[in-house]
Amino acid sequence: MADLSVQLTAPNGHTWTQPxxxxxxxxxxxxxTGEKIASINPTTAKEITxxxxxxxxxxxxxxxxxxxxxxxxxxxxxxxxxxxxxxxRLAQLIEDNRATxxxxxxxxxxxxxxxxxxxxxxxxxxxxxxxxxxxxxxFGQVIDTTPDKFAYTVREPVGVCGQIxxxxxxxxxxxxxxGPALACGNxxxxxPAEQTPLSILFLANLIVExxxxxxxxxxxxxxxxxxxxxxxxxxxxxxxxxxxSTATAKQIMKMASVNLKNTTLETGGKSPLIVFNxxxxxxxxEWAHIGIMYxxxxxxxxxxxxxxxxxxxxxxxxxxxxxxxxxxxxxxxxEESTFQGPQVTQAQYDRIMSYVDxxxxxxxxxxxxxxxxxGVGDGKxxxxxxxxxxxxxxxxxxxQEEVFGPFVVITRFSDEKDAIEMANDSAYGxxxxxxxxxxxxxxxxxxxxxxxxxxxxxxNDSDWRIPxxxxxxxxxxxxxxxxxxxxxxxxxxxxVNMKSKL
Numbered sequence: 001m002a003d004l005s006v007q008l009t010a011p012n013g014h015t016w017t018q019p020x021x022x023x024x025x026x027x028x029x030x031x032x033t034g035e036k037i038a039s040i041n042p043t044t045a046k047e048i049t050x051x052x053x054x055x056x057x058x059x060x061x062x063x064x065x066x067x068x069x070x071x072x073x074x075x076x077x078x079x080x081x082x083x084x085x086x087x088x089r090l091a092q093l094i095e096d097n098r099a100t101x102x103x104x105x106x107x108x109x110x111x112x113x114x115x116x117x118x119x120x121x122x123x124x125x126x127x128x129x130x131x132x133x134x135x136x137x138x139f140g141q142v143i144d145t146t147p148d149k150f151a152y153t154v155r156e157p158v159g160v161c162g163q164i165x166x167x168x169x170x171x172x173x174x175x176x177x178x179g180p181a182l183a184c185g186n187x188x189x190x191x192p193a194e195q196t197p198l199s200i201l202f203l204a205n206l207i208v209e210x211x212x213x214x215x216x217x218x219x220x221x222x223x224x225x226x227x228x229x230x231x232x233x234x235x236x237x238x239x240x241x242x243x244x245s246t247a248t249a250k251q252i253m254k255m256a257s258v259n260l261k262n263t264t265l266e267t268g269g270k271s272p273l274i275v276f277n278x279x280x281x282x283x284x285x286e287w288a289h290i291g292i293m294y295x296x297x298x299x300x301x302x303x304x305x306x307x308x309x310x311x312x313x314x315x316x317x318x319x320x321x322x323x324x325x326x327x328x329x330x331x332x333x334x335e336e337s338t339f340q341g342p343q344v345t346q347a348q349y350d351r352i353m354s355y356v357d358x359x360x361x362x363x364x365x366x367x368x369x370x371x372x373x374x375g376v377g378d379g380k381x382x383x384x385x386x387x388x389x390x391x392x393x394x395x396x397x398x399x400q401e402e403v404f405g406p407f408v409v410i411t412r413f414s415d416e417k418d419a420i421e422m423a424n425d426s427a428y429g430x431x432x433x434x435x436x437x438x439x440x441x442x443x444x445x446x447x448x449x450x451x452x453x454x455x456x457x458x459x460n461d462s463d464w465r466i467p468x469x470x471x472x473x474x475x476x477x478x479x480x481x482x483x484x485x486x487x488x489x490x491x492x493x494x495x496v497n498m499k500s501k502l
Contacts, residue, residue: 069215087132131179159238269430291459
């Protein structure tokens with residue numbers, strides 16, 4: 001790869017060859033402008049390496065490679081069972097390189113190595129494997145009408161798919177999009193988040209090793225405003241799939257309208273977690289903590305609004321504070337005891353700290369946290385203490401706006417009607433959770449909450465076999481599960497006339 005790779009060593013001693021170029025047509029190439037982006041280690045705030053940044057011209061080259069691959073008989077006519085074999089090989093290569101990929105994810109993103117290794121890499125490999133099993137099961141149906149007519153449907157690839165990946169779960173989110181796209185026979189131009197591109201670039205070499213033909217998967221690193229915009233507005237891209245902020249999704253929708261692209265958008269959230277009087281309090285506290293503090297709170301579905309019924313509010317609050325204090329150990333992500341690593345970037349760190357100021361200005365009560373944490377290394381990493389605000393009302397910005405960090409607001413409700421109204425008082429509708437031992441209430445409330453997903457007596461459960469997505473301003477469409485295939489295939493109806501004369 002000449003000067004398009006660099007040897008890197010992580011703090012855990014792991015060494016690997018890191019690609020730094022653009023991946024187009026199964027080859028590593030330089031960007032056309034020579035511009036590079038520095039990838040920063042959030043634990044130390046120091047540069048890991050720099051990578052090439054794609055221009056609109058580079059994106060166009062990747063799209064052309066994807067279009068050529070789509071029309072190439074060796075991919076277009078490849079039986080589904082053979083696509084599935086390629087995907088299963090890729091899943092196994094991900095397993096074989098688990099330690100390297102987890103190391104890259106941690107040094108580039110900041111999440112604890114144990115989370116990268118056990119959670120993210122398992123989901124990445126299993127999602128690819130799951131959709132590999134679907135590759136030969138994407139088919140149409142025969143529809144009976146009259147003796148004079150015969151009709152059937154076939155499912156065809158959408159075409160060239162642009163996929164824009166977020167920085168909070170880089171590999172897993174890439175797998176969510178690559179899996180169904182490849183299973184359905186599409187080709188892909190994927191843009192990683194400029195903040196966390198390294199693990200996806202390493203994955204590119206595994207795609208080649210697995211045997212995918214040139215041009216089937218192309219990866220263009222770059223700024224969202226340049227490479228992402230070029231992909232969303234490209235006239236020869238048939239579909240755009242995006243995970244990220246609601247504000248960015250609105251811009252992507254506008255750009256994608258130039259040729260009415262098929263769109264899938266998974267966007268922001270401000271998910272409620274409701275704790276009723278009859279809840280198992282210990283269970284509710286444990287899940288409420290995981291629901292907001294896991295992955296440094298950088299989860300679109302994070303249950304960041306906790307609503308607790310009056311009778312148990314004080315007991316819940318004391319137990320929750322103790323849980324955060326005892327479990328949310330902030331520290332070096334390569335230390336086994338660390339629960340919370342640094343935020344992904346300086347910008348994200350600043351955003352969280354700005355919302356601490358907002359909460360104070362709105363007269364909410366800062367119960368704990370709300371300060372930088374400087375106990376790691378030289379203190380220059382992007383660490384913040386887990387933050388809890390109480391005395392919060394639905395009119396406050398910290399109740400309504402997504403913070404995307406270890407930042408939670410806790411408030412009271414009086415009865416079931418009150419809880420549902422407060423839960424639904426949001427522009428978002430991604431996830432939601434409720435805790436009760438009353439089974440009838442659980443199902444009744446679940447139906448009334450305006451969200452794409454409801455967790456009963458848990459929070460942030462996710463599985464590659466189950467559809468994922470939101471309502472309102474939390475997105476369009478569904479990913480994962482069988483439902484995720486619908487976004488990557490078109491149904492063609494074919495009518496056959498069986499009658500010789502009219």
